[in-house]
Amino acid sequence: PTNFVNQYVDITQKRELYLRMLQSEKIGAIGLLAGNIAHELNNPLTGLRSLAQVLSQEMPKGSTLASDLMEIEKAAARSQKIICNLLEFSTGESTEKKEISLDEIVQRTLPLLKTSIRNHRYSLDLQTATHFVNVEPQLLQQVVFNLINNACQAMQEIGSLLISTRLNSGKVQLFVQDSGPGVPAEIQERIFEPFFTTKKEGSGTGLGLSLAKKVVEKYGGSISFESPLEGGSRFIVSLPSVR
Secondary structure (H helix, E strand, C coil), rough: CCCCCCCCCCHHHHHHHHHHHHHHHHHHHHHHHHHHHHHHHHHHHHHHHHHHHHHHCCCCCCHCCCCHHHHHHHHHHHHHHHHHHHHHHHCCCCCEEEEEEEEEEHHHHHHHHHHHHCCEEEEEECCCCCCCCECHHHHHHHHHHHHHHHHHHHHCCCCEEEEEEEEEEEEEEEEECCCCCCCHHHHHCCCCCCCCCCCCCCCCCCCCCHHHHHHHHHHHCCEEEEECCCEEEEEEEECCCCC
16 A cells, blocks of 8 residues: 555544533432432421420520520521532522622532541631622532542542632632642643543543633633642632622
8 A cells, every 4th residue: 555544533522522411410410319308308307497496495595405406406407508508509500690708608518528528637717708709609619619629639648628718809719728749740731621630530520620710710700720838739719709
C-alpha cells in the first residue's frame, strides 16, 4: 500500500452527554430515596413533635421532664429539616432565583455531609448571615456540596477542614480549605476542565468542579483556587451581594 486513510471522530460532546446522564441518574436515585424517606418518616415525626408539645404543656415549667420533651421536639424538627434539605438538593429541575444568604446554604448542606466530615476536624466561621445573593438555592447547594465533599476526599487521613464566609468589596465569599496534600502544580490549570479528575475510576466523573464553575459564573460570580502557605488547598467562591 502507498496510501493510508485515517478517520477521526470527535466524541467529546457524546461523552459529555453520557457523563451528564450518569450524574442525572445518580441525583435522580437520591431524589427517589429522599421522596420515600419523606413519605415514610414525615408523618410519624409530625406525630412525635405534636405529642411532645402536648406533654410539655402538662409538665411544670422548668422541670427536667419538660426540658427533655423540648429536646425530643427539637430533634424531630431537625430530622424533618434534613429530609426537606435532601429533597431540595436532589431536585433536578431549575428553580426560580431568590435572595438567600450563603450562610443558610452552607447550613442546609452540612447535614448531608455528616458521613464525609465525621472523620475530620472541621471549623465553621460564617459571617454573612445578613448579606444575600440572588441565586437558585438548589444549584448553589450542589456547588457547596461538591467543594466540601472534594475537600474531605482529598484528606485521606484525619485532617482539618475550615468552612468560612465573609463580605469583601461588595462580594459574599465562601472559603473551603483542607489540610490535604494539595493540588500538584502541573495540574492546577486543569482542575476546572470538564472530565478532568485525579480520582480512581468509578469514584468521580470529573464534572464536579467544572459544573460548580459554570453555576457560579451564571450568577455573575467566580471560583478560584489557592495553595495556602500552611499546605492543603483553598477554594474561594465569590458572588455579588444584592443587599
